[in-house]
Amino acid sequence: MKTAIIVFPGSNSEEETLRAVNEAGGAGRLVWWFEGPQALRGFDAFILPGGFAYEDRIRAGAVAARDPIVAAVIDAATHGAPTLGICNGAQVLVETGLVPGTGPVGRPQAALAPNAAGHFIDTYAEMVLSAPPERCIFTRHLEPGARVPAWASHGEGRYAFRDDQTRRAVQEQQLLVFRYAGENFNGAELNCAALTNPAGNALAIMPHPERVGWRYQQPQRAKLDVRGDREAYLRPYGGNRLFALFAQVFAR
Amino acid sequence: MSLVVASVELKIPDNAAFTAFDALRRMGVRDVGDVKRSDLWIIESGRLPQEVCDALKRTEIIFNPNKHVMRSLQSDRPAPGEIWVATPGRSHERERRLLEQAGLSGIRSVESRVRWLLLDEHGTPCGHPTLERARDLLANPAYQDALIA
Numbered sequence A: 001m002k003t004a005i006i007v008f009p010g011s012n013s014e015e016e017t018l019r020a021v022n023e024a025g026g027a028g029r030l031v032w033w034f035e036g037p038q039a040l041r042g043f044d045a046f047i048l049p050g051g052f053a054y055e056d057r058i059r060a061g062a063v064a065a066r067d068p069i070v071a072a073v074i075d076a077a078t079h080g081a082p083t084l085g086i087c088n089g090a091q092v093l094v095e096t097g098l099v100p101g102t103g104p105v106g107r108p109q110a111a112l113a114p115n116a117a118g119h120f121i122d123t124y125a126e127m128v129l130s131a132p133p134e135r136c137i138f139t140r141h142l143e144p145g146a147r148v149p150a151w152a153s154h155g156e157g158r159y160a161f162r163d164d165q166t167r168r169a170v171q172e173q174q175l176l177v178f179r180y181a182g183e184n185f186n187g188a189e190l191n192c193a194a195l196t197n198p199a200g201n202a203l204a205i206m207p208h209p210e211r212v213g214w215r216y217q218q219p220q221r222a223k224l225d226v227r228g229d230r231e232a233y234l235r236p237y238g239g240n241r242l243f244a245l246f247a248q249v250f251a252r
Numbered sequence B: 001m002s003l004v005v006a007s008v009e010l011k012i013p014d015n016a017a018f019t020a021f022d023a024l025r026r027m028g029v030r031d032v033g034d035v036k037r038s039d040l041w042i043i044e045s046g047r048l049p050q051e052v053c054d055a056l057k058r059t060e061i062i063f064n065p066n067k068h069v070m071r072s073l074q075s076d077r078p079a080p081g082e083i084w085v086a087t088p089g090r091s092h093e094r095e096r097r098l099l100e101q102a103g104l105s106g107i108r109s110v111e112s113r114v115r116w117l118l119l120d121e122h123g124t125p126c127g128h129p130t131l132e133r134a135r136d137l138l139a140n141p142a143y144q145d146a147l148i149a
Helices: A014-023 A068-078 A088-096 A164-172 A220-224 A230-234 A240-250 B015-026 B049-059 B093-101 B128-138
Strands: A002-007 A027-032 A045-048 A083-086 A110-113 A121-129 A147-154 A158-161 A176-180 A192-196 A202-205 B002-010 B034-045 B068-073 B082-086 B107-119 B145-148
Touching: A002 A014, A002 A068, A014 A027, A014 A240, A045 A068, A045 A088, A068 A083, A068 A088, A083 A088, A088 A110, A088 A202, A121 A192, A158 A164, A158 A192, A176 A202, B002 B049, B015 B034, B015 B107, B015 B128, B034 B049, B049 B068, B049 B093, B082 B128, B093 B107, B107 B128, B128 B145
Parallel strands: A002 A027, A002 A045, A045 A083, A083 A202
Antiparallel strands: A110 A158, A121 A147, A121 A176, A176 A192, A192 A202, B002 B034, B002 B068, B034 B107, B082 B107, B082 B145
């Protein structure tokens, strides 16, 4: 399955994401926003990477969500294409209304609002699978309650819902796929780290799994386990587990 | 008690305003000819309005004379063609404290908005239907309020 990683002016995580996809056995390629929607022909899956698309002008994700190339991604996603947004990519997917998708596409039902603390937060953050694994195409090979490490790095990462109806729908339809395992450091409603859409083929995930994809990117305690073992130190680990699962999805 | 609505606008090119204009045109909102943006600071204090404005300019905390122009608005409601975006719950304690430290005493409250002004090709404020179409681009209703004239 060919995976397009869309690069916007201001994206900054595309190389790590490409590396994680390819390391996990996927066939990724960077596609620049100016190549236009026609450049997405032949791709089966899409990833919107992290960064600051369009400098977060107006607010994070708002302008990229109205980019013609994203319209093509949303069209493919509504026809079932696996679509993943990471950090700024999650902000874009939420701004399009594709995720959580409890209202019409084009009208956002949720937001990634500024962190409750009022400042940028950069921290290691484990996520806990909070929906049945089969609820989302990207998690169906995980065990129930699986913990996946990631790296949160955002100023606008606080999931907020438009109204009670949306909040209720997210819970009733089990669209909340990952919660943060520890403290609610950004003030997100329901301690939400990632949401899917009702069809389960799109995932808007706020922390970066691709930034803790190798042992050397882990916290000290995980590195001590392989002290002196250079190969293990450089081996995919942690967040890359998620990409390995994505690769299984893409390889179907 | 006085209420001052200070509008702080860039005098250098405003990339965010241009990006909003470009996005609106791409969204098919064709009757927009220009977009202007400013930060609004709504300050309630025991000082005279002119004193507050002079202090805001002098303290250079929310205003930089090298790149901003500042003027006082007569109303705390949007004028025709304007969308004011507020973020309820956003704390302005830091700005209040800084302004007090800089000598602007007696501040009761500080709030902020982002003011968007949409003009047509002739420089006339855009009408309500156009503002409604622009609303979701300029404010996300999950955490922001958009006030329209």
